[in-house]
Every structure is written in C-alpha cells, then in structure tokens.
C-alpha cells in the first residue's frame with residue numbers, strides 16, 4: 436500500500452477565492468470528490484503540494500430547471516444526477532451514465548466537474564510507482580517513450596469518463612470560470628485529441644456548471660458501456676445515443692457520442708445521412724460501420740483495440756435499434 440504524500444488542503448468558499456488560490460499557490464490542483472485525483476496522488480502519478488477543494492463552494496452544488504433547460508453545478512455528486520427525476524425523465528442517457536460510473540460509494544463522492552475533467556487513462560500510466568518505474572515510466576509521466584506506440588511522440592491515453600458522451604448527445608454547454616470571469620462554451624470544445632494534455636482550459640480555469648437545452652417530445656436517449664467488472668469498472672468502450680422522430684416516424688435528429696476509444700469523448704460524424712429515414716437493417720449496419728470506422732482505440736487497456744472497436748459499434752447499433760423501436764411504439 437502506498438502512503439499519501441503531504442499536501443496542503445485549501446477550502447475556498449467562493450469561485451474567486453478558488454481562482455486566486457490557484458494562481459497564488461504553485462504546484463496546486465483542484466480537488467472535487469477526489470475519487471480519481473487522490474488515487475493518482477497515492478500512486479505518485481500526481482504530486483501537487485496544494486489541493487484546492489471545490490466542494491465548499493455553494494453556488495456549484497445545485498441542479499436547477501431554467502427557462503432554457505437544466506443547469507447542473509459542477510459540484511453536484513453523481514448519485515444526485517443518477518437519482519434526479521428531471522434528469523431521468525428528460526435526459527435519460529445522463530442518468531444511465533451516472534449510474535454506470537464506478538460503484539455506489541464513488542457515486543456518492545464523485546462529482547460532475549470531476550467526471551468531465553477526468554484525466555485520461557492508460558494501462559502503462561494508471562499503475563503503482565514501482566510498476567511504472569520498472570517500465571522506465573512513459574511520455575505522459577517522466578519517461579521518454581510511449582509503450583503503446585513506441586515510435587511516436589504522442590500519448591494515446593483514453594478519456595474514460597462516462598458522463599461526457601451522454602451530455603454531448605444532449606448538446607451540453609459548460610460554464611468555465613477564469614480570470615476573465617464566467618464564459619460559456621460547447622462541452623465538446625473543452626477537449627483536445629491529446630492524451631498528455633486533453634483539456635482546453637487556460638491556467639486556473641475550472642468548470643462551474645453544465646447546461647442542457649430543453650428536451651423535446653418524441654425523443655429518447657440511452658447510455659451503455661462495456662467493462663470488465665459490471666459492478667465497478669471504467670468503460671472499455673461506451674456509447675450514448677439520442678434519437679428524435681418526426682410525425683412521419685422518420686428520424687429528425689440522431690446523435691451518437693463515444694467514450695474510452697480516443698483521448699477525448701468523440702461525437703460520431705456523418706449521421707445526417709439518416710435524417711428523414713426509417714431505421715431498418717441497412718441503416719443499423721450503416722451506424723455500426725460508421726462508429727467502428729471512427730473509433731480509434733489503442734492498446735491502452737488489457738482488452739484489445741480490435742475487440743473494443745467491435746463492441747462500440749455493436750452497442751451503438753443495438754441502442755439505435757432499441758430507441759427507434761420504443762419511439763415507434765410511442
């Protein structure tokens with residue numbers, strides 16, 4: 436068992452104090468539920484001298500219905516998202532995803548902000564100090580090479596958060612707080628295709644809220660993942676799907692987003708070909724092919740990229756079929 440190193444814990448009560456602490460304290464990290472960060476600190480992957488705990492900031496703790504939809508504070512815990520009646524009713528993929536994260540204890544402490552900003556993961560990185568040292572570390576942490584793609588200079592560690600794909604299919608935006616105050620951006624824009632540095636946030640910036648637009652009638656969404664142990668594990672591959680039908684029972688909107696198959700949660704492109712169509716065998720095969728072609732898992736887990744690509748294609752096809760059939764039945 437590795438012991439936690441010493442660090443100083445700061446508990447700001449408002450957004451500006453958190454930002455000020457982050458600017459003033461060298462080697463500092465924001466802390467939310469700590470269910471990922473503290474594990475990484477214990478393993479020596481992260482060595483911050485200061486932790487800035489965001490959980491005492493009241494203004495990021497609410498789930499609120501607004502004129503334009505729903506606002507979820509970044510400090511809201513996953514069990515509250517999972518159990519929220521409005522999330523279950525209007526954004527079911529988001530409730531599914533919260534329910535699929537780790538186990539019930541993690542859901543009680545883990546937060547929306549921590550899940551969205553979760554570090555990328557890799558078989559060669561999320562290991563103990565002695566394990567990483569005996570492999571001469573890797574590009575993401577102290578080392579010279581990538582064990583996944585030894586010839587290259589890129590890190591392919593996979594973004595493995597479950598919430599983001601579900602939020603993405605519902606068109607989520609996030610509010611970021613930084614030195615210029617609060618600003619809003621599409622959730623997809625806070626991610627970069629870089630396992631080493633996957634968040635598009637400037638120094639000190641942090642996520643304060645997630646906004647979901649009002650959900651329309653005649654739409655359904657769902658999230659499903661594949662994992663080794665059904666009770667607790669990170670996704671090997673995960674898919675969120677949202678579909679709406681028009682009066683003629685043809686597709687008016689379709690959105691699919693993936694997790695754990697790239698360094699960022701990926702929105703599947705090209706689905707507009709299905710708008711105005713009924714879903715049959717040909718269209719389902721088209722979905723599967725498109726997903727399999729766009730997902731680019733690497734050897735970052737114990738399970739082969741080949742298998743994860745097949746699985747993510749199959750889950751996507753299955754979900755599209757299920758949601759379409761359920762919408763047809765009304």
Ligand SMILES: Cc1cc2nc3c(=O)[nH]c(=O)nc-3n(C[C@H](O)[C@H](O)[C@H](O)COP(=O)(O)OP(=O)(O)OC[C@H]3O[C@@H](n4cnc5c(N)ncnc54)[C@H](O)[C@@H]3O)c2cc1C
Nearest residue numbers: 467468469470471472537545546548549596597642668669
């Ligand atoms: C055994 C185990 C299984 C797990 N399984 C899963 C799983 O199946 N799916 C999954 O998604 N996760 C899983 N996790 C990881 C983790 O529990 C969740 O991702 C959780 O949501 C992280 O949230 P947190 O509040 O604990 O984040 P923390 O650990 O506190 O922080 C995570 C990261 O986010 C940053 N951060 C936190 N809040 C903010 C903010 N508001 N703005 C900017 N940056 C911020 C932190 O600096 C840190 O880098 C698992 C963890 C364990 C230990």
Ligand code: SF4
Nearest residue numbers: 557573581582590591
């Ligand atoms: S993908 Fe390569 S560089 Fe990135 S964490 Fe894995 S081994 Fe390290």
